[in-house]
Amino acid sequence: TGGEAEELRRAFGFKRSERRMKEVEIKLRHGMEKNGILGDVQDQIIHSITSFALYGFPESHAASFALIAYASAYLKCHYLAAFTAAMLNNQPMGFYSPATLVKDAQRHGLKIKPIDVTKSDWLCTLERDDLRLGMRYIKGMRQSSAHAIVRERASAPFTSLDNLACRVPELQKRELVLLAEVGALNFLSPEHRIHRRDALWQVERACRRTGPLLEKIEEPDRSSPLEIMTSEERLVADFHGTGLTVGPHPMAYYRDELSAKGVLRAIDLANIRNGTGVCIAGAVIARQRPGTAKGFVFLSLEDETGISNAIITPDIFEQNRFTIAEGRFLLIEGRLQNLDNVISVKAASVEVLLVSEAEVTSHDFH
Numbered sequence: 001t002g003g004e005a006e007e008l009r010r011a012f013g014f015k016r017s018e019r020r021m022k023e024v025e026i027k028l029r030h031g032m033e034k035n036g037i038l039g040d041v042q043d044q045i046i047h048s049i050t051s052f053a054l055y056g057f058p059e060s061h062a063a064s065f066a067l068i069a070y071a072s073a074y075l076k077c078h079y080l081a082a083f084t085a086a087m088l089n090n091q092p093m094g095f096y097s098p099a100t101l102v103k104d105a106q107r108h109g110l111k112i113k114p115i116d117v118t119k120s121d122w123l124c125t126l127e128r129d130d131l132r133l134g135m136r137y138i139k140g141m142r143q144s145s146a147h148a149i150v151r152e153r154a155s156a157p158f159t160s161l162d163n164l165a166c167r168v169p170e171l172q173k174r175e176l177v178l179l180a181e182v183g184a185l186n187f188l189s190p191e192h193r194i195h196r197r198d199a200l201w202q203v204e205r206a207c208r209r210t211g212p213l214l215e216k217i218e219e220p221d222r223s224s225p226l227e228i229m230t231s232e233e234r235l236v237a238d239f240h241g242t243g244l245t246v247g248p249h250p251m252a253y254y255r256d257e258l259s260a261k262g263v264l265r266a267i268d269l270a271n272i273r274n275g276t277g278v279c280i281a282g283a284v285i286a287r288q289r290p291g292t293a294k295g296f297v298f299l300s301l302e303d304e305t306g307i308s309n310a311i312i313t314p315d316i317f318e319q320n321r322f323t324i325a326e327g328r329f330l331l332i333e334g335r336l337q338n339l340d341n342v343i344s345v346k347a348a349s350v351e352v353l354l355v356s357e358a359e360v361t362s363h364d365f366h
Contacts, residue, residue, distance in 0.1 A: 004031075021050065080110050081131045085124045089134070097361045098137065099244035100285050100302060105131070107306065112246045115184040118158060122146040137242040138178050145170050161188050161199060165206040176203045182241040183234070196237065197226035232356065239358040249304035250329070250356040251282055263331065267305035269345075274338040280308045280345055281331045281353050283360040287324070301330060309344040310334065320350045328360050329353040 004027060025046055032042050075083040084105040091098055102112055111130040113119070115138060119127070122143055124134040135146040148170040158164045164185075165171065179185050180199035188194060194202070229237065232253065238245035251258075255265075263279045264272070272278060282301030289297045295314030300307050310332050317324060324330070327350075334347040 025050075076108075080105060080108055081126050081129060084110060084112075085126060085131050088124045088131075089136075095286070095363055097243070097285065097363065099239070099360065100307075102244050102246065103249055103302065103304075106246075114246050115179075115182055115242070116187055117149055117164065117179060117184050118153065118187050120146075120184070121150055133242075133246065135184070137244065138182055138184070139241060139243065140178050141175055142172075145172070145175050157190075158188055159190060161185055161194070161202040162206050164188060165203075173203065173207045176207070178241060181237050183238075195228045196234065197229060201226055236357050236359075239360065243359070243361060245358075249283075249302070250358045250360070251303040254355045255304065265305045266301070266303050266308040269308055269336060269343050270341075272336050272338075274336060276336050277333070278336045278345055279331065279333045280310065281329065282308060283329050283358075284327060284362045285360070286363045288363075297324060299324070299330070299332075301332070311337070311344050311346045312350070313347070316347050316350065323350055323352055325364075327352040328358075328362075329355050 004024075028046065028049075029042060032038070032045070037045070072083075084101060087094070087101050088098055096104070106112055113127065113130055113132045115133045115135055117135075120132055120135050122134050122136050124136075125132050135141050135149070136143070145168070148168050149164075152158075152167045158167070161176075165176065176185075177200065180196055180203050183196050183199075185199040185202075186194050186196070188199075231247075235245055235247060235250060235253070238247065258281055261279070263281045266280070266282065269278070269280070280301060282303040284299060285302045285307065286300035287297065288299075289295075295317065297312035297317045299310040299312060301310065311334075312320075312324060329352065331351050331353040332345060332347045333349045334345045337344050337346055
């Protein structure tokens with residue numbers, strides 16, 4: 001009846017009551033039986049209704065969210081560089097970290113260039129069809145120092161690290177160190193590329209000069225005796241200094257080893273049959289435990305090909321609470337579930353994956 005339909009609508013309301021939902025379910029099942037709807041069909045209808053009750057909200061909210069989703073999708077599709085720059089320049093916001101936004105944009109074909117004192121502004125900027133990261137992403141860098149760099153280089157290009165230190169006295173030694181560690185000083189020399197440890201060596205030398213007679217004298221660049229950073233060391237330095245990398249994803253460095261052990265990439269899951277046993281691994285970028293999920297935990301793991309989702313049952317969570325809550329990289333075995341092309345893995349086991357020391361961040365239990 002109309003009254004019963006209104007009762008069901010109210011049960012869907014903001015303050016969802018399990019007791020009221022159960023009362024409505026009893027009436028609904030009785031009505032379906034009278035109309036010859038029985039067995040699995042009846043259960044499927046009830047399941048659909050109760051599932052909607054977990055996330056449904058008013059039409060006005062749905063319409064506004066739909067408009068935002070459409071506009072965002074349009075901008076991302078047709079103006080990827082500008083869209084990504086806007087997202088990065090307005091952090092913190094949204095669900096995904098800057099590191100995940102960068103990797104997603106790269107997978108969609110955007111070239112993202114690293115922080116470079118000869119090119120970067122404070123904010124992320126566009127260079128034709130590419131995106132240049134801004135100095136705002138260097139942890140501990142002052143905005144005033146970044147603006148001083150931009151102002152000074154507008155008058156003439158920097159010719160060396162010594163030249164930069166002399167012309168931008170606002171830069172503190174620790175900021176020069178930060179710039180060196182993330183590779184932002186690599187292109188200061190017009191003759192050759194400076195590697196990061198070479199830049200650190202030059203920072204120490206430049207900062208030894210004290211007194212009015214010495215501070216304006218530029219020393220010739222001399223190569224340091226320090227070895228070039230390995231790929232893994234650069235990756236760790238990127239995440240430590242900026243929280244992201246424009247280089248390969250951490251998982252890419254270990255792909256051959258993982259593939260030999262049967263670990264699938266996120267992109268591979270779409271080709272696996274429902275119910276198949278699988279093993280996935282990645283950096284944890286989201287941990288969710290909704291109050292309406294009855295103790296279930298949902299994880300998002302990122303690798304070099306995309307994001308895979310895992311469902312953690314309450315018992316598996318209790319057995320692996322610390323691993324799931326604290327592990328930066330996880331290896332999960334379980335059964336693949338493909339429901340209407342929504343792919344996830346129902347976990348049977350979870351363990352920490354010891355691959356990288358990169359300090360990846362995640363959106364946890366919000």
